[in-house]
Amino acid sequence: MTVHFKQVTIVGVGLIGGSMGMILKGQGLADRVVGVGRSLGNLDLAVERGAIDAYERDPKAAMPGTELVILATPVESFAGHLKEWGHVLEPGTIVSDVGSIKGSLVEQAESLVPAGVHFVGAHPIAGKETSGVGVGSVDLFTGALCLVTPTANTDPRALLTVQHVWEAMGAVVRSIDPFVHDWILGAVSHLPHLAAFALMNALTDLEQQTDAGNNDRCSLLEYSGGGLRDTTRIAAASPEIWRTIFLGNPDNLLTMIETLEKHLQRFKALIQAKDGPGLEREIAKAREARQRLK
C-alpha cells in the first residue's frame, strides 16, 4: 500500500516537522505541504529548504482541504491547538503528532478532536541535539524506530495510514500502548537527558570551586576528553522542549530519578567502604548492560 495526500499540514516546522515535510514533498506523498508556525523567518527558511510549499500563520486558514495534520510543536501546546482549530477539520481528517509524551496526551487529544476526525499518536525516536528546520534532512528517520500508540478508540484505517507514512519516512514502525510508551521513554530518553543536564550543572558548580593552583580560575572543561563530550552531548538539547517533556511525564520520571539516586548511593557506599570487589561487580554489571546496546 502506498499513501498519498492532497494536503498535509505540519504545525511546527522545526527539525522533525521540517524533515517530514522534506520527505513528503521529495517522495511525492503529498500534492501540497502547508506549514503553520509562529516565526516568519523560520517559515521562510522552511520554504527555502523545500520542507513546505506554503505557510499560514493562522492555523485555521491552513486546515481546509487538509487530509493529514501533523502536530510537531512542543507537546504542551497540543490541547490549545486542537481547541483552536479542531472544529474546522473535515470528517475523515487524520491528526497525528510526533511528541515525546503519549499517555494522558493521547487521551486528551482523542477527547478534543471532533467526531469523524481520527487521532493517531506517533513518536519517531530520532533527533539531534540541535533544533530547527535548518538542520532538517531527508534521512533523519532512516532506520529510526517510530512508535505508534493506538488505543481502543483508534480508527484502524487511520492507524494504518500513519504507519505507512512513517514507513515511507524510512522508519521502523512499532505499535505500543501510550502509557507503556511513557514508561519506556522515561527510562531510555527522559532520564538520560535529565542525568546529562544534572551532570553538566554539577560540573559548573565544581568548576566554580576549582583553583588551578594559582589565582586564575581554571576552566575544568578544558581538561575533558571524548568521554565527557559524548556523555553530555544531549545536554545541549532544547530547554523549551525538555521542560515540556519532563512536565509531561512526572510520575515515571520521579520514580526513575530515584532509581538513579539509589545507584549513586550504592557507588558512594562502596567507595566509602573501599570495597574493590563490590565496585568491580557494579561496574561489570553496567558494562554488560551497555554492551547489549551495541
Added chain:
Amino acid sequence: MTVHFKQVTIVGVGLIGGSMGMILKGQGLADRVVGVGRSLGNLDLAVERGAIDAYERDPKAAMPGTELVILATPVESFAGHLKEWGHVLEPGTIVSDVGSIKGSLVEQAESLVPAGVHFVGAHPIAGKETSGVGVGSVDLFTGALCLVTPTANTDPRALLTVQHVWEAMGAVVRSIDPFVHDWILGAVSHLPHLAAFALMNALTDLEQQTDAGNNDRCSLLEYSGGGLRDTTRIAAASPEIWRTIFLGNPDNLLTMIETLEKHLQRFKALIQAKDGPGLEREIAKAREARQRLK
C-alpha cells in the same frame, strides 16, 4: 630537542602502553622497547602488532639497560611494582606512568624509587571504551592532552624528557599539580564515568519493572536512540581499571557525587512543583555549559 633511548621498558602493554610502544618504535625514539606483562597471549600480540621488540614476564629481568620505564598497569599496582624492581634500576633512569590518579600516588612513587632514579607523573587524556593492545594505534594520542604532574622533588631534566616523549606521541603537554590533577579529573572524567555506570544500572533495574502490556518481558534498551548510546558509551569501560580509579580518588569523588545528587534533587523538586520556568532555566544552564565544550 629530540629524545632517544637505548631501551624503554613498558610495564603493562595494553591500549595505552601498547600504543606508546608502537609510536616509540615507529618513530625510532628507542633502539629497543621491552614489554612486561602477565599474559603471554597479550605479550605475543604486542610483538605481532609492533608495540614491543621483546618481552619479559619477570620485570627485574627487563630493567637492566632501561633508561625509561613506563608504568601502564592499573594504578593500584604501582607501589608493588616499584617495591619489587625499583632497586635494580640504574641511577639516572626515569620512571614515568600513565595513570589516571596522581596526588598521593606520585608522593608514594617518589618515596619508593631509589636515590638517583627520577619519577615523573604523566597522564595522557586519551583512551577508548575498549581495552588491550589489539585496539592500540599510533594516533591514539594525536592532539590529546597529556598532563605531567611535577612536584618540588621532580628532577627538571627528567621532567623535560617526559614532556618531549609526550610531544613526540602527538600530545599537547600541560603541567599541573598532582592533587589539582585529581580534583579536575575527578570532575571531568571520574564523575561522568560513575554517572554512566549508575545510569546503566538504573536502566537494568527499570527494565526488570517493565511489562510491555503482554506477558513478555520488554527489553527497554530496544527502544533507545542515539542519545542513550552516547550518554552511556563510557559505561563499557574496564571494571578493573575503574574500580582502581574510584578507590584512588575517593574524597574528591564523594564530594562530586554529592554535587550531582544535589542537582538531581533540584530537578526532582522542580518537576514536583510543576515549575516550568525553573526547569527551563536549569536546562538552559546545562545547555550553555555544554556548548562551551564544543
